Amino acid sequence: MSETDPIADAAEETMQLDSQLDGDDRLKPEFVRKVLDAVEDGDDESARALVEPLHPADIADLFELTPNDQRRDLARAITDLLDGDVFAEMNDYVREDLIDALEPHEVADIASELDTDDAVAIIEDMEEDDQRAVLRALDPDDRAAIEEALSYPEESAGRLMQRELIAVPEHWTVGNAIDYLRGHEELTTDFWEIFVVDPTHKPVGTCQLSWLLRTPRSIPIGDVMQREQTLIPVDMDQEEVALRFQKYALISAAVVDPNGRLVGMITVDDIVHIISEEAGEDTLRLAGAGDGDINEPLHLTIRTRITWLVVNLGTAMIAASVVGLFQGQIARFALLAVLMPIVSGMGGNAGTQTLAVVVRALATNQLTSSNTARMILREFRIAVANGLMLGLLIGGGTWLIFGNQDLAIVIALAMVINNMIAGLAGVLVPVTLERAGVDPAVSSAVFVTTSTDVMGFLSFLGLATLWGLGG
Incomplete structure (x- = not known):
């Protein structure tokens, strides 16, 4: 055979x-x-x-x-x-x-x-x-x-965390640790480092497996281990845990209880799932789409989406009420009705861009109280620059198509104003919600969109009225 x-x-x-x-x-x-x-x-x-x-x-x-x-x-x-x-x-x-x-x-x-x-x-x-x-x-x-x-x-x-880990006392030698790993079949087999603990089971250092394999048996573990380590409190939110793994390039980390005792470990394979989940959650929450899982039961998906659609309906009615204030002006100069969605729509897009950047910065701890003012100024400058360029484009296009210089000036100014509002709202709304303890990824989009719609209509129709268009 x-x-x-x-x-x-x-x-x-x-x-x-x-x-x-x-x-x-x-x-x-x-x-x-x-x-x-x-x-x-x-x-x-x-x-x-x-x-x-x-x-x-x-x-x-x-x-x-x-x-x-x-x-x-x-x-x-x-x-x-x-x-x-x-x-x-x-x-x-x-x-x-x-x-x-x-x-x-x-x-x-x-x-x-x-x-x-x-x-x-x-x-x-x-x-x-x-x-x-x-x-x-x-x-x-x-x-x-x-x-x-x-x-x-x-x-x-x-x-x-998982409870299956390897912990050894500081007074052991490398040989003791190796014999312990080889002599106990019930120990976990998936680990990259061992944790060194004191008599009260508090972690005092870590030792990678590669260090054990390359060190003579007689050397004390305390001389091989790395004393600096990142400890994870047992009640820390998983998103913050993921940020620590990312920041310090961790493979695994010890989890400690309120008394500082070692109770478990978290490994990078779990963190990969968390990073993927949290990134997807923030994106879907900005759109009001819930979990966005195609395997989610139909009734849960409908309930989540209709909730935010009803909220958006309410904000749309607020924007419509602003338009209603100028219905007389619109009746006298119908071109206003043709052009005003451009101002609000472009402002909404600009606000969404800023919002996405800020929500990501908050989620990754890039945006903190120490640099919030700088972030606001940065986004405001971007908004002014974009508003001026878009204003020149839409103003020039309006002038060429409709041959109305006053209308061109009004829509250009309105575009600049609404882009400035969009830039400020895109920063201030999520930052304010985050400091109030509300997830900015869930609620920000509604407030930002409402701001740009209302201010887009108000700036364009208000300026048109002040300018006397159609009078």
Whole structure:
């Protein structure tokens, strides 16, 4: 019997993956269709054979690409491939749907395979009764760790951290640490550094694995470790945690309780997800689109969007009431009605540009109380420059098209004024909301748009009235 050729096996596996994924590492539509056809025909063996070579993240993608009414049938067909790693990679809404179909002991089995942070992500969104049933089915140690994590605020370091870490006392030598790592199979296998603690279990330093491997066994850990470290309070918001990882180029960091004791660690793979989520959230909130997740239940999406659309309807009525104040002037000179949307629309676009820059600066801690005045001045200068250029363009165009010098001057001045308002509102609104404890990404767009609409109409129609156009 010929021995298995590992190179040939690897080549065959690569060819299989090439037939399943496109150039952007996304599952091909024909592959997804083939798997679902096998499930629909009751051919579970063929479905498992197709799915088995996939990475857990690709299996999670397969479920997200599967229509909602077919996901549970797919889960039944490939149930032996649905391990904790797949659930950890899965979209929240898709995962919740599948978890609802499982018995508590099955959820407990999945959670027990995962690090604490991933297990918490699965359990935290369950109904309270189901959550208790799952916790009762867990081993006492796992249950205690997850219950402790659930006691921390949502989106905090306590929810994000994992308890599985390596901590050694400062008086050990490098040899002691290496023997400890090799002699205890129950220790976690995914780590980049070990934490050094004092007798009260407070972290006093960190030691990278590369340092251990390159240092003689007799050297004390205290002589190898780095004493300067970034400690994460257990109640710190996950967005602030991500900023610390980004600022200090961290791979992992110790999490400490209010007494300074080591209770967990956060690793960079979790932070990558947080950065992606927070960036997407801010963008979608600026548009009032909620989570913006295509797997979100339809009723939740409708409720979120209609809320902000109703708010926008109210602000539009405010702008319309300003136009109503000048209806007599508009009736005498109809060209005002033709041109006034240009002034308000351009102001809205300018305000949105500034708002996006400021919200990002606030989210990344680039904009603080120490440089707010400089930021306001900077954006005001940009607004004046843009307003002057746009004013000259629209004024010149109006003069050429309509041959009315007064109208050209009025619309040019209105464009400058509204751009200045847009620049100021784009900075002042999010900064004011942030200092008032309100998320600027959620509410700023409504106030900025209202400001530019109202001032656009008011400046253009007001100047036209003062100038005596149509009189």
